[in-house]
Amino acid sequence: MASKxxxxxxxxxxxxxxAVICLVGAKGKLFPxxxxxxxxxxxxxxxxxxxxxxxxxSLTLYVGDRTVVLIGVGESVAPGTEAxxxxxxxxxxxxxLQSKRAYLPDQGIVDDLLADIVMxxxxxxxxxxxxxxxxxxxxxxxxxxVVSDKVxxxxxxxxxxxxxMAGVEMARDLAFEPANKLYPSEFAERCEGLVELGLExxxxxxxxxxxxxxxxxxGVGQGSARESRMVVMxxxxxxxxxxxxxxxxxxxxxxxxISLKPGKGMxxxxxxxxxxxxxxxxxxxxxxxxxxxxxxxxxxxxxxxPDGKAQRPSDVVTxxxxxxxxxxxxxxEGRLVLADVLHYCESKFKxxxxxxxxxxxxxxxVALGKEYAGMFSNSDGLSDQLSAAGTATVExxxxxxxxxxxxxxxxxxxxxxxxxxxxxGGSITAACFLERFVNDTPWAHLDIAGKAWSDKSTAxxxxxxxxxxxxxxxxxxxxxxxxxxxxxxxx
Numbered sequence: 001m002a003s004k005x006x007x008x009x010x011x012x013x014x015x016x017x018x019a020v021i022c023l024v025g026a027k028g029k030l031f032p033x034x035x036x037x038x039x040x041x042x043x044x045x046x047x048x049x050x051x052x053x054x055x056x057x058s059l060t061l062y063v064g065d066r067t068v069v070l071i072g073v074g075e076s077v078a079p080g081t082e083a084x085x086x087x088x089x090x091x092x093x094x095x096x097l098q099s100k101r102a103y104l105p106d107q108g109i110v111d112d113l114l115a116d117i118v119m120x121x122x123x124x125x126x127x128x129x130x131x132x133x134x135x136x137x138x139x140x141x142x143x144x145x146v147v148s149d150k151v152x153x154x155x156x157x158x159x160x161x162x163x164x165m166a167g168v169e170m171a172r173d174l175a176f177e178p179a180n181k182l183y184p185s186e187f188a189e190r191c192e193g194l195v196e197l198g199l200e201x202x203x204x205x206x207x208x209x210x211x212x213x214x215x216x217x218x219g220v221g222q223g224s225a226r227e228s229r230m231v232v233m234x235x236x237x238x239x240x241x242x243x244x245x246x247x248x249x250x251x252x253x254x255x256x257x258i259s260l261k262p263g264k265g266m267x268x269x270x271x272x273x274x275x276x277x278x279x280x281x282x283x284x285x286x287x288x289x290x291x292x293x294x295x296x297x298x299x300x301x302x303x304x305x306p307d308g309k310a311q312r313p314s315d316v317v318t319x320x321x322x323x324x325x326x327x328x329x330x331x332x333e334g335r336l337v338l339a340d341v342l343h344y345c346e347s348k349f350k351x352x353x354x355x356x357x358x359x360x361x362x363x364x365x366v367a368l369g370k371e372y373a374g375m376f377s378n379s380d381g382l383s384d385q386l387s388a389a390g391t392a393t394v395e396x397x398x399x400x401x402x403x404x405x406x407x408x409x410x411x412x413x414x415x416x417x418x419x420x421x422x423x424x425g426g427s428i429t430a431a432c433f434l435e436r437f438v439n440d441t442p443w444a445h446l447d448i449a450g451k452a453w454s455d456k457s458t459a460x461x462x463x464x465x466x467x468x469x470x471x472x473x474x475x476x477x478x479x480x481x482x483x484x485x486x487x488x489x490x491x
Contacts (some may be wrong), residue, residue: 005091005125006141007118009152010103014145019060019067019102021090021144023109024053026075031107042068056085058093069093069102079113081394087120088459095142103145111150115157118146122165123460128176160289164474167285168467174277175452175465179253179270184221184301187252187273188229191280191299197287200234214340216319220333221302223257223310230341233283233297243294244480245351246283246473247341249334249358250276250301257304257330258312271465272334274452275357276301278469285474293477298345300337304330316415320344321437324415332420334360335430339437346441353382353442353483355476356434357469359449363426370450372398373468376431379442381483386444389475395468397446404490406432435489442483 023031028046030039045061045068055074060067071089094102107114121144151158174182174190182190188203195201206227209218214230221228234243251272255261261269271277276299283297311317315327317336321343325336338356345354364374373390375397377383383399390396406428409421417436421429431445451468454461461467 003122003125004095004127004141005121006143007121007146009146009148011147011149013105013147014103017067017099017101018145019069019094019097019099021069021071021094021102021104023073023077023086023107024051024070025073026053028053031109032105033108034105038063038066046070056089058089060093060097067097069097077113079116080392083113083116084120084123085459087117087122088124090117090144091121091124091142092459094144100140101143103147105147106149111155111157114146114148114151115155115161118158119161119165120460123168126169126172126462128173128464163288164285164471166288167281167474168470170284171277171281171467171470172462172465174280175271175274175467177270179303182270182273183226183252183303184229184250185227187250187276187301188231191231191233194233194284194287197284198235199283199287200236202232204230209340212320212344213318214320214344215317216325216336217300217302217340219311219315219317219327220251220257220304220336223307224303224305226303229301230344231299231301233280235283235287235291235295237290237292238294241294242352243296243349244477245345245349245354246279246295246297247338247345247354247356248276248279248297248299249273249338249356249360250299251334251337252301252303254304254331254333255306257333258306258310259329259331260306261331268453271453272359273301274359274448274468277465278357278448278452278467278473281467281470282473285470286477289474291477293480295477296345296349296351298341300341302333302337304333319437323417323436326412326415326418328418328420332430334358335419335433338434342434342437346438351441353379353444354438355382355386355444355446355473357446357448359452360447361427361430361449364447365450367400367427368398368450370454372396373451374427374447375399375444376402376428376435376447377444378402378435378438378485378487378489379444379483380486381481382442382444385476385479385481385483386446386472389472389479393471393475395451395472397472400428400431402428402432402435402487407489407491432491436491440485442485
């Protein structure tokens with residue numbers, strides 16, 4: 001990852017040709033207290049340009065020999081994602097300047113609001129350029145100085161947002177990485193680097209998982225020359241309480257296996273590890289922020305490839321839970337990975353609740369487009385908390401049904417369960433399959449197939465890997481309340 005933002009803090013305004021960034025409220029109210037004559041000139045120029053400070057609008061003015069970047073915020077600007085969008089607009093406006101230099105004088109706003117604006121700048125500035133060998137002149141960094149006598153990079157609000165953003169950036173980095181650079185063992189090594197933040201990281205290799213009987217997961221990876229891995233990241237910030245568990249699907253490349261995908265668009269399958277990326281980024285942020293909760297993150301890492309050893313349609317594998325599974329289509333591999341990781345998670349950690357994330361089904365995109373992640377759950381309380389967290393972070397989820405009628409589609413004539421149902425309701429039957437590997441624990445499954453990667457950018461999220469889920473999960477843990485299982489499995 002590289003950032004297009006060179007951000008510094010200072011108690012005094014910088015010298016030179018830095019533009020002045022001004023937040024402008026409704027009816028042209030200037031937030032910063034500028035020198036009186038200069039403020040009068042800015043207000044007069046705003047009136048001439050008919051800039052009224054409407055939310056979402058920006059304008060660059062040249063007042064005398066100075067450049068002024070105006071950012072409209074309307075009646076008010078709320079903390080959180082609204083303030084972050086303001087930061088994104090600041091980045092865009094300053095990036096359009098020839099000098100790409102500006103300073104943000106004291107706007108007279110509260111510290112948390114300023115921290116959110118800075119986080120929006122940082123998020124907007126994200127750029128993955130690890131494999132470029134020549135820097136483009138168009139990619140010069142934007143230089144912004146935040147002028148304040150009370151806030152700097154070490155301020156608690158700034159440090160908190162920086163730690164959260166570090167987790168988001170890690171998830172984005174992982175999604176962007178090509179499969180020849182990011183494969184299961186390499187992914188696991190990157191997780192091991194998080195021990196410096198206080199996470200306890202354990203990596204299980206093929207032999208360790210075979211000893212545990214995790215043949216659903218191992219079956220997916222057996223066609224690859226690269227070994228599979230499971231990673232456990234444990235954050236003990238909450239004393240003796242049972243942890244909240246986060247589980248992620250990590251298919252570092254999905255060719256479909258023997259049920260080979262069409263060639264067109266297959267390059268996108270490098271980000272089929274989006275769920276594992278979200279969990280890893282969330283755990284980095286949770287540790288970096290020092291949250292006072294116990295949280296455990298588990299990810300199953302495999303590469304799904306076709307060769308003479310690859311799993312076949314019609315095979316029967318035995319999962320760690322002891323349930324036998326009839327394989328119908330090897331391109332429905334993610335649920336097999338999650339089946340074993342979910343069972344391992346529940347049996348070993350006995351968590352308060354489990355949330356799994358996976359780029360699981362194309363059917364989810366058909367159902368919800370790319371606006372929401374699909375949410376399936378046996379707990380109304382957990383669903384409510386995830387919905388609230390999604391709304392607060394603009395990482396929304398939409399609850400979908402489960403139930404006996406869908407489970408019946410998974411009946412096999414040769415094994416305990418087959419791993420896909422019929423052509424209808426594919427996302428639902430996939431979730432029902434996962435539900436069979438969770439017993440009495442409140443659980444939610446988030447199908448993030450439409451959210452882990454974006455074909456267009458927004459004010460604060462780049463085109464490509466979005467880092468979806470990191471902020472959602474952190475907000476869930478921030479606001480956590482105990483939940484119960486409301487809907488036992490009907491199978």
